[in-house]
Amino acid sequence: xxxxxxxxxxxxxxxxxxxxxxxxxxxxxxxxxxxxxxxxxxxxxxxxxxxxxxxxxxxxxxxxxxxxxxxxxxxxxxxxxxxxxxxxxxxxxxxxxxxxxxxxxxxxxxxxxxxxxxxxxxxxxxxxxxxxxxxxxxxxxxxxxxxxxxxxxxxxxxxxxxxxxxxxxxxxxxxxxxxxxxxxxxxxxxxxxxxxxxxxxxxxxxxxxxxxxxxxxxxxxx
Numbered sequence: 001x002x003x004x005x006x007x008x009x010x011x012x013x014x015x016x017x018x019x020x021x022x023x024x025x026x027x028x029x030x031x032x033x034x035x036x037x038x039x040x041x042x043x044x045x046x047x048x049x050x051x052x053x054x055x056x057x058x059x060x061x062x063x064x065x066x067x068x069x070x071x072x073x074x075x076x077x078x079x080x081x082x083x084x085x086x087x088x089x090x091x092x093x094x095x096x097x098x099x100x101x102x103x104x105x106x107x108x109x110x111x112x113x114x115x116x117x118x119x120x121x122x123x124x125x126x127x128x129x130x131x132x133x134x135x136x137x138x139x140x141x142x143x144x145x146x147x148x149x150x151x152x153x154x155x156x157x158x159x160x161x162x163x164x165x166x167x168x169x170x171x172x173x174x175x176x177x178x179x180x181x182x183x184x185x186x187x188x189x190x191x192x193x194x195x196x197x198x199x200x201x202x203x204x205x206x207x208x209x210x211x212x213x214x215x216x217x218x219x220x221x222x
Contacts, residue, residue, distance in 0.1 A: 003103065003162065003165065004103075006104070006162070006165075007103050007104050008097070008098060010104055011094040011097040011098050011104065012098065014094055015091075015094050015095075021088060021091070022091055022092075025056055025089075025091075028079055029057055032077060032079045033057060033060050033077060033079070036057060037056065037057060038055065038056065038092060039054075039055045039056065039057045039058070039059075040052050040053070040054060041053050041111075042111075043109035043111065043130070044109060044110060044112050044126065044130075045101055045126075045129065045130055046126065046128065046129045047126055047127075048115050050112055051096070051101040051102075051109075053093065053096060054093055054095055054096055055089050055092055055093065056083055056089040056091070056092060057080075058076060058079070058081075058083050058084055059075040059076050060077055061075070085179045086176070087179075090132055093132050094132070097132065101129075102131060102132060103128070103129040103130070103131045103132075104131060104132055104133070104165070105132075105133055105164075105165040106128050106130050106131025106134055107125040107128070107135075107156065107157075108131065108136070108137065108149075108153075109130035110193070114193050117193060117194065117195035118195075118196075119196055121150075121154060122150040122153075122154065122196065125150060125153035125154055125157060133168060133169065134152075134156060135153065135155060135156040135164075135168060136148075136149040136152040136153055136156075137168075137175070138171035138172055138175060139152055140152075141175065142190055146190070146193045146196070
């Protein structure tokens with residue numbers, strides 16, 4: 001209950017303070033890329049239940065001669081790169097927080113089709129609400145492999161506390177100011193997660209900032 005109250009108070013305050021930035025971003029997107037201003041996508045929330053995630057649009061709609069959408073790197077606009085580098089594209093998710101679909105801190109919400117690809121251990125990331133930022137985001141963000149991100153997500157589920165949430169929020173501010181680890185190495189978006197062949201993760205022991213995991217990676221997905 002305390003976490004929910006803090007989510008609502010902080011989300012409402014940030015939306016109020018950042019309203020000029022939100023309006024400026026929306027206007028810039030409308031002029032540069034046309035409608036829609038918001039990117040909407042169904043993601044898996046608490047317990048794997050679907051909800052519509054909100055973000056500012058950063059890519060133009062463009063297809064090749066075969067009618068298929070061009071790669072993300074070719075569709076990402078200069079404005080979109082700026083919005084991503086400053087994390088302004090994530091601000092509309094504060095409305096998801098107010099609606100109770102997300103929290104300020106938690107594992108990032110991912111695509112619905114990933115639900116059937118998780119191992120039982122990885123699926124425990126859905127035992128809490130998804131967040132705008134999370135333990136994986138302040139420990140490598142998109143520079144991590146999927147398996148390492150999921151290990152950090154599960155560690156957060158097992159060690160959640162208000163103190164940890166506040167620490168993650170402080171670390172997030174530093175990450176945003178430095179604009180670090182926004183994109184995976186060699187790409188502008190994470191490749192699609194296709195599942196993990198083998199994963200052995202024991203219960204986290206010892207220091208709270210070092211989850212214990214033995215990982216075997218297979219290819220990565222988005």
